[in-house]
Amino acid sequence: MFSTLQFLQPWEPSLAIQLLCAFAVGLYITGLVKGRRSGHREGFWKPFAFLLGVTLMYFVTQTQYDYLSQHMFFIHRIQHLVLHHLGPFLIALSAPAAVLGRGAPDSARRSRSFLRPLWVPARSAYRILQQPVIATVLFVGLIFFWLTPSIHFDAMLSAQRYALMNWSMAVDGLLFWWLILNRAPDGLTPQLSYGRRILILAVIMPPQSVLGAYIALSKQDLFDVYAVCGRAWPVSPLVDQQIGGLVTWIPSSMMSVVAALILLGFMFREHRTRRSTPSPAGPPGNPLSSTTSV
């Protein structure tokens, strides 16, 4: 029905998303080019993960895919899987801070003092959101919140609430995976020990599985907004709901396992480098934990 080009056109264009994605990719590529000149090589996988993460998040919000998400429950669940799990996960995994920093023009760095009044409240808000317990509760809580049937109904009716829902998922996803996968101390993000990170990943799994299983196995149509507003193509409400429940249940929980394996990989690698270099080093990436975590 759609040609590819038509499919790539935004269903509901959002200037904010388009500018933000263009800005992120522009800054990153500039950073890569500048870095290459000064001898910083990023290899293939990190830029690949970063660009794939941004592209996926753009794709599910700024193409006709968004139309399908508004009119099919399981496609909406995949959209949130990308916005809250996969996209932010890839972006955080690529550890893009250094490249993005190199990409910023010098003038921007010099004019930083203008932003100082904003900086203090932003930093305290960030610290609060990245407090491990709050971050964990927020990550799982948002999934439950937007899947509460009455709240979900209204979010699907109102363009503003729909946008709020998707933004909140994307921002929370970025915060959470940044906290979990961050390795370079930036003086802001709490540097949790690998054990605590894996504990958080384990804690978020059961509630997501229970919620996904409850939706997948439910015998009644929990999210009737899709019937009320019309589905993108004729599928029985329960089949749509079962697939959507499975998406909430299995891949979301799998992300925890994948992330934990990656963290174990980081741990072993750091352990090996520490053993081969005799210089005294603190616990793995953990110099700030006593000051920043509560």
Place this chain on the structure above:
Amino acid sequence: MTSKCRRILISIGLCLLLAACGDGIDWQTKGIAGLMPPLRFTLTEDSGSPVQAKDFHGHITLMYFGYTHCPDICPTTLAKLKAAIARLPESAAQDVRVLFVTVDPKRDGLERLRTYTAAFGPQFVGLRGSDVELTQLTKRYRITYGRGKPDASGNYEVSHSSAVFVFDRSGEARLMVRDSDGVDALAADLERLENKT
């Protein structure tokens, strides 16, 4: 730190509560004040003249999307609307308009549409538009429709939204009537809306 967090969480909770309120009326159907935009469209009336949303200002307006070949749900819904309107006081009943927007303009010519809607009562108006006009309107109310594959005799089914949208006299979106909402609930809410505005 913890009391600060608590304060922040409480204020977030309060904001959400406030946002959930809408027009604060305990409707029996679904209240959608503040969730959906005011009525706006440009279509063709079943009489053949072009028509805009503002032509219906001053009336309580109900809008429903369907098609005349629809086997069950459209006639049932329109009959429900008719029954609810019949329960209103005479003057109020005459004041209501029901817009039946066809999502199958290919088969629903103006005349067919006129005959179909007239069978339900004088308040019922058939509306027809081009694909672009129709998409603009359905997108505005975040609903969709789709046409199935034609069978051997060229008949096809059309999937469409089952919701009826209710707008007050100034064209503001107020209620959404779902399949599960009965005639009693709708009649009560229409009367309330009639008295309120």
